[in-house]
Amino acid sequence: MDLVPKMKNVSVLGAAGKMGSGILVLLSFEMAKLKIGKKSNEQFVLNAIDVSQPALVNLLGYVRSQLLKHAEKNIVELRDWYADKENLVDNEDVINQFVEDVMAMIQTSTRIETTYESELIFEAIKEDKDLKVKLFSQIKQNNPNAWFLTNTSSIPIGEIEKEAGLNGNIVGYHFYNPPVIQKLLEIIKCDNTGDELNEFSIALAKSMRKIIVPSKDVAGFIGNGHFMRDALYALNQAQKLAETEGWAKAFFMIDTISRDLLVRPMGIFQLIDYVGVDVTKFILASMQPSFPNETLSHDVLNELFDREVKGGQYADGSQKDGVFKYQKGRITHVYDFGAGKYVSKEDIEMDCAAKMGELPTLKIYWKTVVRDKNKFEYLEKFFKELHQIDSVGANLAVAYGQNSKAIGQMLVDTEVAASADDVNTVLETGFFHAYGPINDYF
Amino acid sequence: MKALRKKVYMVAGYNTVSMGTGRKEFHPKKPRPDLEHYIKEAGQATLKMIGGAENVDEGVIGNFMASRFNKQANLPAFLPMIDEGLKHKPAISVEGACASGGLALASGIKSILAETADVVLALGFEVQNTMKAMYGADVLAGAGWMKTRKDGHAYFFPGVFSNRAGAYYEKFGKEKTREAMAKWYCNAIENARLCETAQEFHNKSKDLEGTAKMPLNPKKFVDHLNYSDCSKVSDGASAIAIVSEEGLKNVGIDPKDAVEVVGIGQAASDITKEPENMTCLTTMKAAAAKAMEMAGITVDQIGTVEVHDCFSIAGIMGAEAIGFAEEGKGVDFVLEGHTSRCGKVPFNTTGGLIGWGHPTGATGVHQAVTIWEQLTGKAGDAQIEMKEDRPYGMTVNMGGDDKSLVAIVYKRGE
Numbered sequence: 001m002d003l004v005p006k007m008k009n010v011s012v013l014g015a016a017g018k019m020g021s022g023i024l025v026l027l028s029f030e031m032a033k034l035k036i037g038k039k040s041n042e043q044f045v046l047n048a049i050d051v052s053q054p055a056l057v058n059l060l061g062y063v064r065s066q067l068l069k070h071a072e073k074n075i076v077e078l079r080d081w082y083a084d085k086e087n088l089v090d091n092e093d094v095i096n097q098f099v100e101d102v103m104a105m106i107q108t109s110t111r112i113e114t115t116y117e118s119e120l121i122f123e124a125i126k127e128d129k130d131l132k133v134k135l136f137s138q139i140k141q142n143n144p145n146a147w148f149l150t151n152t153s154s155i156p157i158g159e160i161e162k163e164a165g166l167n168g169n170i171v172g173y174h175f176y177n178p179p180v181i182q183k184l185l186e187i188i189k190c191d192n193t194g195d196e197l198n199e200f201s202i203a204l205a206k207s208m209r210k211i212i213v214p215s216k217d218v219a220g221f222i223g224n225g226h227f228m229r230d231a232l233y234a235l236n237q238a239q240k241l242a243e244t245e246g247w248a249k250a251f252f253m254i255d256t257i258s259r260d261l262l263v264r265p266m267g268i269f270q271l272i273d274y275v276g277v278d279v280t281k282f283i284l285a286s287m288q289p290s291f292p293n294e295t296l297s298h299d300v301l302n303e304l305f306d307r308e309v310k311g312g313q314y315a316d317g318s319q320k321d322g323v324f325k326y327q328k329g330r331i332t333h334v335y336d337f338g339a340g341k342y343v344s345k346e347d348i349e350m351d352c353a354a355k356m357g358e359l360p361t362l363k364i365y366w367k368t369v370v371r372d373k374n375k376f377e378y379l380e381k382f383f384k385e386l387h388q389i390d391s392v393g394a395n396l397a398v399a400y401g402q403n404s405k406a407i408g409q410m411l412v413d414t415e416v417a418a419s420a421d422d423v424n425t426v427l428e429t430g431f432f433h434a435y436g437p438i439n440d441y442f
Numbered sequence: 443m444k445a446l447r448k449k450v451y452m453v454a455g456y457n458t459v460s461m462g463t464g465r466k467e468f469h470p471k472k473p474r475p476d477l478e479h480y481i482k483e484a485g486q487a488t489l490k491m492i493g494g495a496e497n498v499d500e501g502v503i504g505n506f507m508a509s510r511f512n513k514q515a516n517l518p519a520f521l522p523m524i525d526e527g528l529k530h531k532p533a534i535s536v537e538g539a540c541a542s543g544g545l546a547l548a549s550g551i552k553s554i555l556a557e558t559a560d561v562v563l564a565l566g567f568e569v570q571n572t573m574k575a576m577y578g579a580d581v582l583a584g585a586g587w588m589k590t591r592k593d594g595h596a597y598f599f600p601g602v603f604s605n606r607a608g609a610y611y612e613k614f615g616k617e618k619t620r621e622a623m624a625k626w627y628c629n630a631i632e633n634a635r636l637c638e639t640a641q642e643f644h645n646k647s648k649d650l651e652g653t654a655k656m657p658l659n660p661k662k663f664v665d666h667l668n669y670s671d672c673s674k675v676s677d678g679a680s681a682i683a684i685v686s687e688e689g690l691k692n693v694g695i696d697p698k699d700a701v702e703v704v705g706i707g708q709a710a711s712d713i714t715k716e717p718e719n720m721t722c723l724t725t726m727k728a729a730a731a732k733a734m735e736m737a738g739i740t741v742d743q744i745g746t747v748e749v750h751d752c753f754s755i756a757g758i759m760g761a762e763a764i765g766f767a768e769e770g771k772g773v774d775f776v777l778e779g780h781t782s783r784c785g786k787v788p789f790n791t792t793g794g795l796i797g798w799g800h801p802t803g804a805t806g807v808h809q810a811v812t813i814w815e816q817l818t819g820k821a822g823d824a825q826i827e828m829k830e831d832r833p834y835g836m837t838v839n840m841g842g843d844d845k846s847l848v849a850i851v852y853k854r855g856e
């Protein structure tokens with residue numbers, strides 16, 4: 001498929017955000033392939049649009065650094081692209097020229113009107129349906145043929161399409177954080193999404209070398225469909241434990257169980273901190289209307305938000321305080337929800353270990369297992385042992401694994417995911433799990 | 443000159459660690475020792491073994507590209523930094539790409555022969571982890587003819603030797619050649635594990651052969667070589683004292699603790715010309731032949747060799763160029779185990795450029811230090827047994843694609 005006609009003028013809304021900036025970088029790589037790699041004579045413009053002018057200035061620095069890394073990694077190919085430029089002799093010459101050439105295609109703007117010239121509009125603003133609908137309908141009125149690719153992780157595409165009157169010109173294009181590195185892309189077609197747009201979105205994703213998983217247009221899709229319910233389960237389990245153990249220990253134990261005994265890269269509350277308590281709350285709220293029979297909210301989460309215990313990241317990527325406090329990425333303090341203050345991890349660690357009781361003798365760590373050739377052998381042994389132990393920790397872990405599996409199965413049963421493989425792919429690639437939730441371990 | 447006009451010895455060799463990827467203490471983003479550190483460490487260690495700076499008459503520093511890796515020139519003036527006692531003594535620096543170290547040795551030997559000195563401190567260094575590999579490749583490309591850089595590979599020298607490997611595959615069979623290159627790599631790492639200054643000293647891999655036999659990836663690297671076929675990017679320095687008989691007495695070292703230089707062959711060929719034979723290192727052949735002729739020995743009397751294996755294929759072609767095997771038979775020579783630690787002629791006994799490391803300007807000196815250690819029984823865990831009928835050691839140091847060559851034949855002092 002010839003991508004050029006649609007790629008000549010592209011806009012990214014929310015370009016200075018965490019997701020938007022990554023999407024912008026990926027698009028700049030794609031434009032570079034077309035403009036420099038294929039030596040196109042067309043003019044290409046990539047509009048980076050955001051409400052914050054200072055953030056856009058920072059964004060350009062980020063894009064430049066990413067382009068430099070990309071060029072360094074792909075120097076063998078770039079020398080070929082610039083083979084006819086006699087003045088570019090050293091790798092350094094070629095790399096610098098590439099960065100300049102791509103930067104020259106990027107224009108920053110704080111004005112929504114900039115999108116009126118664009119064939120493609122990528123959107124990565126905050127998770128607020130009304131705002132998305134308002135912007136899209138305004139653009140649609142001024143740019144009737146534009147295609148919209150929204151990075152929403154939870155809002156049904158069909159609802160946006162209908163409310164903004166997009167006439168099928170929208171597809172869900174859900175990247176995972178950080179978009180430049182994360183291979184997973186959930187593509188969500190709504191009932192009206194046009195075939196041409198759908199084909200284009202798949203061709204572009206392939207060119208970006210993404211792992212594509214299609215999701216049905218159901219709020220939360222596959223990724224958040226699992227994550228949000230997993231998080232609610234964890235909050236409920238912690239709440240029960242808190243009755244006897246207090247909140248600090250309850251948070252810490254459930255987090256430890258979901259990381260070490262489920263062999264995941266992060267515990268569930270650390271993941272909530274990473275995503276942000278606020279963002280988690282918004283996602284749940286945006287999913288709730290689609291599931292009137294389920295409670296997709298949690299008092300504890302809402303209360304954390306009200307108390308400004310929010311998590312998320314600073315601009316430099318370091319973690320803000322949330323359920324935990326961190327130092328160099330390691331948990332140092334735990335929030336005691338009951339007392340409204342942080343307690344040192346060291347003060348509760350031993351008690352938690354005693355409470356959890358016996359654990360498998362086979363120690364396996366996500367970091368080493370995830371890339372091991374004999375991964376499945378280790379996991380099978382580990383979980384077999386886990387099932388045989390009757391301790392608080394082991395029982396909580398088994399129940400946690402079973403619940404995660406049930407969520408995954410529900411996503412298949414309700415056809416949100418086309419198959420168990422798709423659910424597992426999303427969790428393994430999007431969330432870096434060592435194994436998918438639909439498995440024989442639980 | 444058919445024979446050396448007077449006796450020349452080398453003593454008191456010292457190698458710093460070869461620093462770079464592979465060493466536990468190496469982290470690309472953390473500060474590392476600078477060139478001053480390496481020069482001082484190696485120079486001071488040698489001075490200590492020869493009774494101090496007052497015994498030194500001259501100094502020579504071999505280095506390839508400090509001018510670009512470290513933006514530093516005027517290297518002779520670093521000699522007195524090693525020790526105040528070297529202040530106002532003659533110092534020069536020499537450059538011949540990766541043969542800079544060998545040229546430093548040649549320069550020192552000539553000072554002894556010219557009788558301008560009885561003791562020469564010869565030192566080679568390079569600190570090249572100051573840049574990422576793709577930029578370092580630009581700098582190292584200076585060992586080739588700059589007018590061919592544009593058409594060359596992003597990784598210029600791997601590209602050059604990949605072409606040689608490709609020609610060799612075509613002429614003598616790819617499968618067996620790849621086997622021999624894998625064996626070369628395994629030998630290099632196994633030897634490096636015995637030498638604590640080696641860059642691959644910490645290599646604990648249980649499957650070296652598997653690493654060497656990874657599929658080639660021309661999209662990200664070159665057509666005919668893997669990373670395991672390449673020498674390392676290294677920081678390091680080596681030093682050794684080159685002395686006359688008189689000098690040996692002055693520094694108070696028993697000749698048995700020294701090696702005698704019995705032959706040297708230097709050769710250069712036109713950098714602006716393509717190789718006349720892609721599967722033969724003809725300049726190396728000429729230099730090695732000269733050195734052996736001067737020493738009055740045949741290849742069968744050589745007991746150990748330090749050959750310039752900047753790439754595994756160069757090591758194999760080096761064995762051929764020295765005369766251990768005919769053209770195309772170097773692969774058999776290696777596969778039959780003759781170059782291995784327990785073989786007929788152990789090659790690169792502390793890992794060579796692939797296993798020990800390749801701080802480019804230091805390499806020639808490092809080779810001499812290794813031969814000195816082996817011939818005088820100072821190689822520690824890496825010590826090989828020298829057989830009576832093969833008492834000679836040899837170093838072959840190459841700059842660029844078979845362009846600047848220094849070959850030296852040694853025997854233990856008597």
